[in-house]
Amino acid sequence: MLRDTTIGNPVVIDMKNVGIRYDMGPEILSDINLSLRKASFHFLTGKSGAGKTSLLSMMYLAQKPSRGVLNVFGKNVNFTNRDALALLRRRIGVVFQDFRLIDHLSAFDNVALPLRVCGMGEKEVKKRVKELLQWVELDKHMFDKASTLSGGEKQRIAIARAVINRPDILLADEPTGNVDNDIARKLMKLFIELNKLGTTVVIATHSEKLITDFAYPRLHLSDGNLRIYQPNEALRGGMRTI
Amino acid sequence: MIANEPLINRKQELPLKDDSSGIFLKVMISIAVFLFAVTLAGVLSINSMLNAWNQSILGSLTVQVMPVNHSDQKKAKEETLIHLQKTVDFLKTLPFVEKVHSLNDDQLAQMLEPWLGDGIDIKNLPTPRLIDVKVKSGEDIDFAKLAEQLAEVSPLASVDNHKLWLNKLIKFADGLKMLALSVLFLVVAITSGAIFYTTQANLNVHKYIIEILHIMGAKDTYVAQQYARQDAWIGFIGGCIGLAFAVPAIFMIASLADQIEGGIISDARLSFLAWVAILALPLFSAATAMGTAYYTVKRTLEKMM
Numbered sequence: 404m405l406r407d408t409t410i411g412n413p414v415v416i417d418m419k420n421v422g423i424r425y426d427m428g429p430e431i432l433s434d435i436n437l438s439l440r441k442a443s444f445h446f447l448t449g450k451s452g453a454g455k456t457s458l459l460s461m462m463y464l465a466q467k468p469s470r471g472v473l474n475v476f477g478k479n480v481n482f483t484n485r486d487a488l489a490l491l492r493r494r495i496g497v498v499f500q501d502f503r504l505i506d507h508l509s510a511f512d513n514v515a516l517p518l519r520v521c522g523m524g525e526k527e528v529k530k531r532v533k534e535l536l537q538w539v540e541l542d543k544h545m546f547d548k549a550s551t552l553s554g555g556e557k558q559r560i561a562i563a564r565a566v567i568n569r570p571d572i573l574l575a576d577e578p579t580g581n582v583d584n585d586i587a588r589k590l591m592k593l594f595i596e597l598n599k600l601g602t603t604v605v606i607a608t609h610s611e612k613l614i615t616d617f618a619y620p621r622l623h624l625s626d627g628n629l630r631i632y633q634p635n636e637a638l639r640g641g642m643r644t645i
Numbered sequence: 646m647i648a649n650e651p652l653i654n655r656k657q658e659l660p661l662k663d664d665s666s667g668i669f670l671k672v673m674i675s676i677a678v679f680l681f682a683v684t685l686a687g688v689l690s691i692n693s694m695l696n697a698w699n700q701s702i703l704g705s706l707t708v709q710v711m712p713v714n715h716s717d718q719k720k721a722k723e724e725t726l727i728h729l730q731k732t733v734d735f736l737k738t739l740p741f742v743e744k745v746h747s748l749n750d751d752q753l754a755q756m757l758e759p760w761l762g763d764g765i766d767i768k769n770l771p772t773p774r775l776i777d778v779k780v781k782s783g784e785d786i787d788f789a790k791l792a793e794q795l796a797e798v799s800p801l802a803s804v805d806n807h808k809l810w811l812n813k814l815i816k817f818a819d820g821l822k823m824l825a826l827s828v829l830f831l832v833v834a835i836t837s838g839a840i841f842y843t844t845q846a847n848l849n850v851h852k853y854i855i856e857i858l859h860i861m862g863a864k865d866t867y868v869a870q871q872y873a874r875q876d877a878w879i880g881f882i883g884g885c886i887g888l889a890f891a892v893p894a895i896f897m898i899a900s901l902a903d904q905i906e907g908g909i910i911s912d913a914r915l916s917f918l919a920w921v922a923i924l925a926l927p928l929f930s931a932a933t934a935m936g937t938a939y940y941t942v943k944r945t946l947e948k949m950m
Contacts, residue, residue: 503853
């Protein structure tokens, strides 16, 4: 059995009886109880429409829960003002399934975005962005507009943007969905390295290969409920053993 | 480590320069600045005119007592003097009056000399008696009320007609000035309103990018600064265009006013400071556009997200 090395680390995301609904519709997520510790690594799984994106969006503070308590870095988001929430968001890197790049900006400017938002000097921005673009093998496309890049290139830009700020939490929605196996493995290696440095990582994925290749606990969403499975634990309902 | 946030963010992630609403705002602001400049020139001209007029009636006023019409000249003169004394006594009771001086026969003769010639015996002529009243400085006189009160004291007494007329003109000009100031306020309000609604609509257009910026940790001020900077530029350019049309218009109106005889309008001159105020209008329009855009973004984002 895999030993949990994060026990004793501070809790960075804490959800208690959290529920979320849109307008007056039914609850997408119900009674979510979850504590993610610093430097933990989890996969987030579930069928399409299970609420993975909603759960992630609460984690990266794009929306507040309809009920329950959500603490991020020890702060109850319901009682945190907008500016303080912005400061919390700077500690969270997000990779979106649809990349969410700004099309009219270059690859460089997209990756530089989190640094500029924080007010970092341009000299340091250039240094960091160039390094990271070289690492994701997109330095040749540095000044190409995001709209001209391929799906795989956009995904690497999105990942570079998420990690450029050395975040405390990294949330990724299908981060390896559009890249080949070599790049996927390289990106996973990056996530693992960041995790070793103390970043809490949550990766939403449908890829069973990814889950089996990397033995991390799984957060599984089904019917609006969340269950946590250890790497060697079988999913209920006849799913394959991890 | 991350440096402190700069007060002004120079990088423009929002493609505001390419927005068609920018052209609308420029046209709108240039029209507003044109109207503002012409109206402001009017207000400042009226102001200088009012100052000149006020100076002319400030400090003193003249009250005249008409002679009593009687076949007996001696009796007529005696009665006139009674009216004169009553009027002088009344004027001395007024709180704004500092000194009352009734012009004697010699002084009246001196005044009439240009018309009646030298060596005239004024005592035998039915001339009006004049009272020179020195007014305390800073006192505001209600001429209409004074005229009414004088009529009650003596039906033969009246305030100098010219000053009464000028006072009415000053009141009219004052009203005109207030009207012009209302127009200025209206122009600013309408322009600010247009910027407010254009910015609000624009925020919806760029909602996608703003959401990304927020997720990256941008505060509302980061977005607001981008709008404020862009609208300040639009305000400045629009202001310059409006001013370029307004200055010739002001000169044209001034030259038309100069052709009016009588010397009244000629008091309406624009001072150096007035010209500075008019020429600084593009800066004012830039500041107004910047402030309105900043406020709108902050307010809208709080409600939108």
